[in-house]
Amino acid sequence: MKKKAPKFIILFFSLFFILSCSNDDDRSEAGNDSSVINNPDEQIDDFVWKAMNFWYLYKSDVPDLNDTKIDNIPEYRQFLSSFDSPINLFDALVTKEILLGRPEDDFSFIVDDYIALEQQLGGTSKSNGMQFLLGRIGNSNDLFGYVIYIMPGTDAQSKGIQRGELFTTINNTQLTISNYEDLLFGSDSYEVGFSTIVNNTFQFSKSVVLNKQVYTENPIFMAKTINYKGSKVGYFMYNGFTFGFNKELNDVFLKFKSEGIENVVLDLRYNGGGSVYTAAALASMITGKTEEEIFAKNLFNDDIESIVSNQSNADAFLNERFMSNVLIDTSNTQEPIHSLGLNKLYVLATRSSASASELIINGLSAHIDVIHIGTKTRGKYQASRTLYDSETFSREGANPNHTFALQPLVSKISNINGKTDYILGLDPTIELAEDFQNLGILGDTNEPLLNTALELITTNSVPAAVSNKAQNTSFEILGDSKMNQPLYQRMYLDK
Numbered sequence: 001m002k003k004k005a006p007k008f009i010i011l012f013f014s015l016f017f018i019l020s021c022s023n024d025d026d027r028s029e030a031g032n033d034s035s036v037i038n039n040p041d042e043q044i045d046d047f048v049w050k051a052m053n054f055w056y057l058y059k060s061d062v063p064d065l066n067d068t069k070i071d072n073i074p075e076y077r078q079f080l081s082s083f084d085s086p087i088n089l090f091d092a093l094v095t096k097e098i099l100l101g102r103p104e105d106d107f108s109f110i111v112d113d114y115i116a117l118e119q120q121l122g123g124t125s126k127s128n129g130m131q132f133l134l135g136r137i138g139n140s141n142d143l144f145g146y147v148i149y150i151m152p153g154t155d156a157q158s159k160g161i162q163r164g165e166l167f168t169t170i171n172n173t174q175l176t177i178s179n180y181e182d183l184l185f186g187s188d189s190y191e192v193g194f195s196t197i198v199n200n201t202f203q204f205s206k207s208v209v210l211n212k213q214v215y216t217e218n219p220i221f222m223a224k225t226i227n228y229k230g231s232k233v234g235y236f237m238y239n240g241f242t243f244g245f246n247k248e249l250n251d252v253f254l255k256f257k258s259e260g261i262e263n264v265v266l267d268l269r270y271n272g273g274g275s276v277y278t279a280a281a282l283a284s285m286i287t288g289k290t291e292e293e294i295f296a297k298n299l300f301n302d303d304i305e306s307i308v309s310n311q312s313n314a315d316a317f318l319n320e321r322f323m324s325n326v327l328i329d330t331s332n333t334q335e336p337i338h339s340l341g342l343n344k345l346y347v348l349a350t351r352s353s354a355s356a357s358e359l360i361i362n363g364l365s366a367h368i369d370v371i372h373i374g375t376k377t378r379g380k381y382q383a384s385r386t387l388y389d390s391e392t393f394s395r396e397g398a399n400p401n402h403t404f405a406l407q408p409l410v411s412k413i414s415n416i417n418g419k420t421d422y423i424l425g426l427d428p429t430i431e432l433a434e435d436f437q438n439l440g441i442l443g444d445t446n447e448p449l450l451n452t453a454l455e456l457i458t459t460n461s462v463p464a465a466v467s468n469k470a471q472n473t474s475f476e477i478l479g480d481s482k483m484n485q486p487l488y489q490r491m492y493l494d495k
Helices: 007-032 042-055 073-081 086-093 114-121 180-185 243-258 276-287 302-309 314-318 356-365 448-459
Strands: 109-111 124-127 130-137 143-150 166-170 189-198 201-211 213-216 220-228 231-238 263-267 273-275 294-299 319-321 325-327 334-336 344-349 369-374 382-384 405-407 409-415 475-477 490-492
Touching: 042 073, 042 086, 042 302, 042 405, 086 109, 109 114, 114 124, 114 405, 166 201, 220 243, 220 448, 231 243, 231 448, 243 276, 243 325, 263 448, 273 276, 273 356, 276 294, 276 319, 276 325, 276 356, 276 490, 294 314, 294 356, 302 314, 314 319, 344 356, 344 448, 356 369, 356 409, 369 448
Parallel strands: 231 263, 263 344, 273 490, 344 369, 382 490
Antiparallel strands: 109 405, 124 213, 130 143, 130 475, 143 166, 166 189, 189 201, 220 231, 294 319, 294 409, 325 334, 382 409
């Protein structure tokens, strides 16, 4: 029997039908204007403006996205031609507003290869398997890196690189604030210079050549049952909300359920986000709540809110509800959610936890008790979507003449109580920063963050080492997400 398409898919196409009809006149008028303007990128520029004009969350903050911009076609075309590339046009259409000292939109972007973008959103990219974060050495501009985990089946694993190892050079060049992007992300192969710290000074220890290959990361890094002080605890390290692994995610909770797990430690410390749909599915697996209750709410720009509010099935577009069944592939195949029915969840989260990870904390906190152990999170409460150059901005019918696509913020997401705009991040219940010189072994009961959760579960107390922990002030861990680039912060709508 063929599965019935979920309501959000039906509404997705009905919204695009309305959009397509509303854009027909604009596109034909632009095409009929025969003014001679030297703009080889005009077709792409026109797509960029119209996509941002309709979908962009902060449209009202950008005067050049006003609907009247296109009233005078010659002037509109002249405006587009004033930018020397679609990338610069896009950048000019992104809001420059500041909220609490930070850019309100630090996440919208444009790509010239949407095939690579689709692969990246699906968890596939070139990688050598060494996931790391960066820090500053003293007051200088010199940087160091420290390994946070190694992805299985990669070059880094085969060459024995371990969590906690430190490095300062790439191809015998010291990492600095000005060169780290080129050195770490500009080549598929490089020589890593590892070091140890002696008397607060980095001393060279070894060099290893690492090679990148096309790799699909399974976001389920570790899922196991821990027996600790007489309690069975499910530990689940989850590194990305990747739609293509929904079945594997559901299988984790089937395993936990079969083993009678009553407490779960969800480790999102390095999870930069992903699919909103998958986040709602995970929330359902944790709580056992169904479609009768709302997990989170989408808030769009005024134009979209106005269009959607007049649709009979607007609820499916505006609300992210808990679910009883989960989509496990793109052909609409579903299977029942395996839920634990928890009323308390322990989450390990840090500055590297963003978007859909924060959505889990914020969304569930309105329904159950969420104990957040770690540090403040990234502070990304908005969701994006991929927009293509087609009449409906969908992948189907995309312009074959180029592969530009946009990934702008299109909604901000709140929990059922209206909490959103946490641009400074979500505050932890128990504050405990990772010590790069004592990271511990992931999944080991002595690893500091996990141990804190286990002690809370079994003794309802915080280990003394947490409150007495002293930090090494000779090194500064850099909190800017752009500095810690292997962790790509994202939260995107599947509808």
